[in-house]
Amino acid sequence: MTDLFLLPGDGIGPEVIAEVKRVAAALTPDLTLDEGLFGGIAYDTEGAPISDATLSAAMASKAVLMGAVGGPQWASAPRDKRPEAALLRLRSEMKVYANLRPALCFGPLADASSLKREVVEGLDLMIVRELTGGVYFGQPRGIETLANGQQRGFDTQVYTTSEIERVARVAFELARGRRNKVASAEKSNVMESGLLWREVVEALHKRDYADVELTHILADNAAMQIVRNPQQFDVMVMDNLFGDILSDISAQLTGSLGMLPSAALGDPGKPGLYEPIHGSAPDIAGQGLANPLAAILSFEMALRWSLDRAADADRLKAAVEKALEGGARTRDLGGEMGTTQMTDAVLAAL
Template sequence: MTKPVRLPLHVLVLGGDGIGPEVTAQALRVLRRMQAKHDLPLTIEEQPFGNATWRATGSLMPAETHAAVDRADAVLFGAADSLGRAAMPAEERARGSLLSLRRRLGLFANLRPVRTERALDAVSPFKPQTLAGVDLVFVRELSGGVYYGEPRGIERDADGRRRGINTHIYDEDQIIRAARFAFALARGRRGLLTSVDKANVMEAGALWRQVVTALHHDEFRDVRMEHMLADTCALMLNREPRRFDVILTDNLFGDVLSDAAAGLAGSLGLLPSGSLSAPRPDGRRRALYEPVHGSAPDIAGKGVANPLAAILSVALLLRWSAGAEEAAQEVEAAVTAALDAGARCADIALPGEAALGTEAMGEAVLARL
């Protein structure tokens, strides 16, 4: 796998909707702290994006934001609120959607690491012996599948009944590049790749299994590989999550299964993600880093959202885009130290425990850096 190169890095910050700006502000504080501490060659730019921008300018992504996306090496993203866009013209929704942003950046591999913190054993619904040592990562193929397939839409049949249509489609090139990335990642971890599909009922799943099997035979025989149906994977994430190392799957299953795995960590507010493009000539990938959680409009503006997923997304940015592994590990260790010391936001606080606000949790992490 191509190693990140320590080159000047242009980082674009898009806070987005709902709690996005709040948690991103704390993540940005951590990024600037690490930039200063490790003398990282970062240029950081902030631009408007989201529903508030549309209300102010008539566009989710104004021209200056589009231009900033084009020149960015990495994007630090907050959240997008699709439900709040129902009143917008369909063309504007599509132009400023997260899917269009991913496509514009050429992203295809979505990393979603899931690690458990012993300090949060009581928060998770799982037994401590189930949680101990869980350290897995999803590689979700991000450019194909049902989210992009055509035809799609809602239509009426001859009798006037409405029918919703979505198409699940993959070509073998999309599968190969995601699988090659996942195999290489597994080779540098514990050496096990679990490829997840529904080959028993879906032709695209059957192709997925065939292509992954062939790639394993041709290029990655040193990596252990197993196939697993998506429903079996959901069960095993509940029963024996420690058995997993790298889980490779498609766009839809990756979305659903990784969100379900948040129960292991204790909250969606703890799960970061990074989406990567193919390597450019300089060896670096364009990337977008964001917390897995959504915009949470019900708590937006209250200052109570958990910023740890956004802060851990900065760790991924430091590792994969800035080539700063030491800084990445320091951020992750600071989050662990804050949790070990009892720092809790409302989503991970037990009944009767004091809960920190968004800014206070950011301070708790910064204090340990």
């Protein structure tokens, strides 16, 4: 079985994944690595954004690490052939329903955030986003032409009790190992699915997690509170759509999207899916300017959550912080380093 299956993807994806391979060779040379085509490049080469063979190889590994997908050259491709379709299929087939998106502000980067130092210094927030349900997967969906000639677009937001309960359980379990607080975000005031979300989370809390502090917060208020006082939160849990939006808001608190990793987990014993939050950044692709730290920290999460190498994960995280303390900065962080130079600094810290 392959330990780590790599899907470099498009844009800056191959550049940052190449840096992960350098780090893995230095830190964990005994890991077995393999890789496949994914996203737009797979569509151009193989006729599909992810082939059945690549999907099977990913499912047979212990962990999957992807770079990024998409770019303007595929904007006119059929929706089911677009690079993003590969990501949705991968998440669905892997059944990775709990997306862990940490917003961790490394001390040396407290001044890189758009918020004041005193607001973000020491920030350690974990967003748990439901990843395989909700409006991104709900049916029916489509664009139809009405009798009067106008068009109507529609998507369906749908959740079941079990879908909500399993991701909420992940959030409660995580909180027990942190500061023991969970904030559940939804729109129960205007959405029936949001009301069910609140009721299911509340029932699970009373039944199994009464020792964890639980608060409910409307998603729009959560957006404001994340910017106003993010350190009031420990673990936040929310649906697919709100998790997509609110995790990007929290990402900016850390100084750059180039710093944010993520993990997508399913049932125990199944491979996890790891990816930097940033996109394919086609405007800088191929120029050696991308910040590789989000990808490197995604590898750190894979070591911790799927590969049973917590000690190696601790070493890598400490090396990233040491490199930043030494002044290592890519352009998104206000520095002049390129992609390879930033990894050089991490390797030197290791």
